[in-house]
Amino acid sequence: MSPTAGLGLKLDHLAEALAESAAGLWFEVHPENYMSAGGPRLAALTAVRERRPLSLHGVGLSLAADTDPDPTHLDALKGLVDRFEPFVVSEHLAWSTHRGLHQPDLLPFPRTRTALDRIAGNIARMQDALGRTVLIENPSLYLPLTGHAFDETDFLAALVARTGCGLLVDVNNVHISAFNLGYAAEAYLDALPARAIGEIHLAGHSPDDGGSGLLIDTHAAPVAEPVWALYQRLIDRIGPRPTLIERDDSIPAFSVLMVERNRAQALLMACEAIHV
Amino acid sequence: MSELLDFQDAFVAAMAGDGSRLSPWLAQEPDGLAGLTVYRNTIARGCVDALAANFPTVLSLVGEDWFRAAAARFAREVPPTQAALLDYGEDFPAWLDRFPPAHDLPYLAGVAHLDRLWTEALFEAEAPVLVAGAFTALSPEDLAGTRVTLHPAVRVAVFEAGLPSLWVAARRGSESLELSGSPEGLLLCRPGSSVAFRVIGPADAAFLTACRAGLPLAEAIGLAAEADPAADLQTLFATLIADGVFRPLDNGTPT
Numbered sequence: 433m434s435p436t437a438g439l440g441l442k443l444d445h446l447a448e449a450l451a452e453s454a455a456g457l458w459f460e461v462h463p464e465n466y467m468s469a470g471g472p473r474l475a476a477l478t479a480v481r482e483r484r485p486l487s488l489h490g491v492g493l494s495l496a497a498d499t500d501p502d503p504t505h506l507d508a509l510k511g512l513v514d515r516f517e518p519f520v521v522s523e524h525l526a527w528s529t530h531r532g533l534h535q536p537d538l539l540p541f542p543r544t545r546t547a548l549d550r551i552a553g554n555i556a557r558m559q560d561a562l563g564r565t566v567l568i569e570n571p572s573l574y575l576p577l578t579g580h581a582f583d584e585t586d587f588l589a590a591l592v593a594r595t596g597c598g599l600l601v602d603v604n605n606v607h608i609s610a611f612n613l614g615y616a617a618e619a620y621l622d623a624l625p626a627r628a629i630g631e632i633h634l635a636g637h638s639p640d641d642g643g644s645g646l647l648i649d650t651h652a653a654p655v656a657e658p659v660w661a662l663y664q665r666l667i668d669r670i671g672p673r674p675t676l677i678e679r680d681d682s683i684p685a686f687s688v689l690m691v692e693r694n695r696a697q698a699l700l701m702a703c704e705a706i707h708v
Numbered sequence: 709m710s711e712l713l714d715f716q717d718a719f720v721a722a723m724a725g726d727g728s729r730l731s732p733w734l735a736q737e738p739d740g741l742a743g744l745t746v747y748r749n750t751i752a753r754g755c756v757d758a759l760a761a762n763f764p765t766v767l768s769l770v771g772e773d774w775f776r777a778a779a780a781r782f783a784r785e786v787p788p789t790q791a792a793l794l795d796y797g798e799d800f801p802a803w804l805d806r807f808p809p810a811h812d813l814p815y816l817a818g819v820a821h822l823d824r825l826w827t828e829a830l831f832e833a834e835a836p837v838l839v840a841g842a843f844t845a846l847s848p849e850d851l852a853g854t855r856v857t858l859h860p861a862v863r864v865a866v867f868e869a870g871l872p873s874l875w876v877a878a879r880r881g882s883e884s885l886e887l888s889g890s891p892e893g894l895l896l897c898r899p900g901s902s903v904a905f906r907v908i909g910p911a912d913a914a915f916l917t918a919c920r921a922g923l924p925l926a927e928a929i930g931l932a933a934e935a936d937p938a939a940d941l942q943t944l945f946a947t948l949i950a951d952g953v954f955r956p957l958d959n960g961t962p963t
Contacts, residue, residue: 467792468831469860472901492791498713505791530716534788536754537747539719542733547712574743576735612743642749644742 434704435672437696438487439689440679446476448686450483456697458519460487460676467508481516487631487676488518489600492534495554495568496527496541506561513562520631520674522567522600523558525551525588538571542579543587552594559595567630569600572637572649573609584609585623598630603663604655604678608637608647617662626670634663634696635678652681655692664699671707672700723748755783758793759800763823765878766804766816769885778807794831798824815887818871819878822894825863829896829903832861837899838954840946852926856919857955861898864908864916867891872907879905899952911939912948919954 436456441449449459459480466473480486490509493501513521526538541547559565568591570584582590588599601624610617636653640646655677667673675696679689718729727741759779760767767775782803788796801824804810805817837859843851865872870888877885893913896905908916914935918928929941948954 464792465794468794469833471831471834471861471898473794473831475901494791496712498710498716502791508792527716528791530720532789534791535720535723535751536758536788536791536793537750539716539747541712542715544711546710550710550712574746576743577733578735579733640742640746642742642745644745646742646746648746 435674435700437675437677437693437700438485439677439693441477441480442679442683442686443473443476444683445686445689446480450479452686452690454690454694454697457693458485458487458674460489460678462491463488463509463512464490464492466512467505477516485519486516487520487522487674488512488516489569489676490521490523491538492528492536493523493554493558494527494529494534495523495558496525496539496547496551497529497554498527498550499529501554501557501561502529506558510562513564520567520600521562521564522569522631523555524569524571525584525591526571540571540573540575540577542577543582543584544579545581548582548587548590548594552591555591555595555597559597565596565598567598567600569602569633570605571609572602572605572612574612574646574648576613583623585620589625589628592625592628597628599624599628600631600633601629601666602633602635603666604633604635604637604659605649607656607659607662608649612646618665621662621666622669624670629670629673632663632666632673632675633678634659634675634692650681651678660695663696667699667703668706672703675700723751752780752783754793755788755796756780758788758796759783762794762797762827763800763820765823765875766820768878768881769816769819770813774809778804778809781807795827797827800824815869815871815874818867819875822865822872822875825865825894825896826903826905829861829863829898832898835860836956837952838949838956840949842957853924854957855922855924856928856957858916858919859897859953859955861896861903862916862953863896864893864913864920866893866910866913876905876907895951895953897951897953904951906951909936909939911936911941911944915941915944915948916953 438458438460441459441461466477493505524538528535528537528539591597606617606620610620634655635651636655637647638650638653640648677689677692715733722730722744756776756779782800786799801817801820804820810816868891870890870892872892872894874885874887893908894905895908896903911932915928915932918931932939932941
């Protein structure tokens with residue numbers, strides 16, 4: 433099947449999501465929001481899954497923590513993967529747990545050889561537990577760290593080579609990180625191993641209202657034009673890939689999100705026509 | 709200790725205010741600290757948003773500013789221990805009870821406790837529900853000895869003052885919130901796709917408590933009558949069945 437465009441599922445939009453007839457539409461959720469014994473959220477996701485392909489996009493496994501993934505969390509994730517049979521499972525190149533406490537964010541680290549060993553091991557543990565390969569997403573960065581032994585693209589390529597994982601390229605994160613840390617987003621995208629890329633994320637960002645001059649990955653605005661341009665550049669090079677519109681704050685009507693989703697869908701179809 | 713853990717220790721210390729711990733890893737100190745604020749704000753917001761979702765009645769009573777300030781402080785003192793935040797805040801009601809600014813609002817911890825029970829009911833396991841006809845095949849003796857089990861989503865709380873009515877009124881957006889002096893209970897259950905709740909009297913509370921303790925129906929009914937001699941026990945039991953608070957009987961015979 434040709435790669436198509438999907439939407440992050442908002443439960444406030446459940447009725448419209450279930451009724452939507454667009455060809456190729458799929459949905460993505462954070463599995464952490466469905467890690468309960470039962471209840472209406474899981475029932476809603478079941479109804480969505482009966483109609484549409486689903487992607488599980490984890491935000492809490494903390495693969496870059498200096499410890500093994502939390503077995504309870506991994507078990508819960510495995511339960512959701514078995515129940516909902518997602519077409520893709522993804523996680524982030526980041527950490528959030530530290531000495532038993534959880535920081536709900538995707539935190540940075542120096543890309544050293546030690547970090548590479550630890551994260552490759554954690555991705556292997558995740559893939560072994562789930563019985564499938566996963567995609568790893570590039571983070572949005574705000575802190576100019578020293579002590580990196582690898583560029584982020586080389587680090588991601590090394591994880592792919594070591595674990596067989598794929599990549600989820602968040603083009604908005606590439607744009608933000610390149611702006612915040614002062615490098616070229618185009619060169620970053622061009623350096624990613626094309627065959628490993630299994631999904632693309634598009635989202636909106638906002639300037640820091642604290643006045644720092646940083647761009648923040650708020651998911652509270654439409655996808656910005658420079659991000660669309662980077663997306664076009666990426667798919668021109670690698671071909672069409674499943675593409676998600678993410679929106680997690682200041683959420684507009686479902687139909688407004690569908691307009692963005694349909695824009696991505698049209699670009700994918702045009703790209704498909706060229707890449708056949 | 710690994711260099712990765714060294715960094716993570718320093719990062720967490722820096723977010724807690726000791727920015728100098730990160731100096732070995734920061735290229736440009738002033739910019740670095742601005743970035744640290746972005747992470748700190750995102751983490752605080754994640755915790756506070758999760759608490760706001762789980763304690764909507766507390767939020768409606770104290771307002772957005774008071775709630776977010778208190779929730780941010782709670783999150784610093786009792787950070788999440790799991791990535792799944794849908795359950796976050798188990799300790800929030802007890803923490804509010806000890807939180808000095810909440811002392812002007814003596815019912816707040818109780819309201820938080822009822823919000824917590826609502827969240828528990830929302831995410832509990834699925835289970836089938838006892839239907840009204842289940843007892844028709846039983847003889848009166850068998851019926852008296854039958855034990856009924858509560859559905860996993862059922863929660864019952866009993867208060868000496870009328871906190872449940874206040875919580876229900878606040879939950880429904882009522883402006884007039886008065887705390888009556890009479891004892892009340894609250895029953896929460898999840899008969900369909902959402903959590904249902906109603907204020908209950910002492911007979912219902914005694915009956916449900918007896919069922920929870922595994923007592924046979926005859927004893928549960930006796931305790932309900934003792935708690936409120938005026939209660940119509942037949943209607944009470946039928947209403948609880950209609951509420952969907954019981955699991956189906958294990959089998960037709962008493963144990």
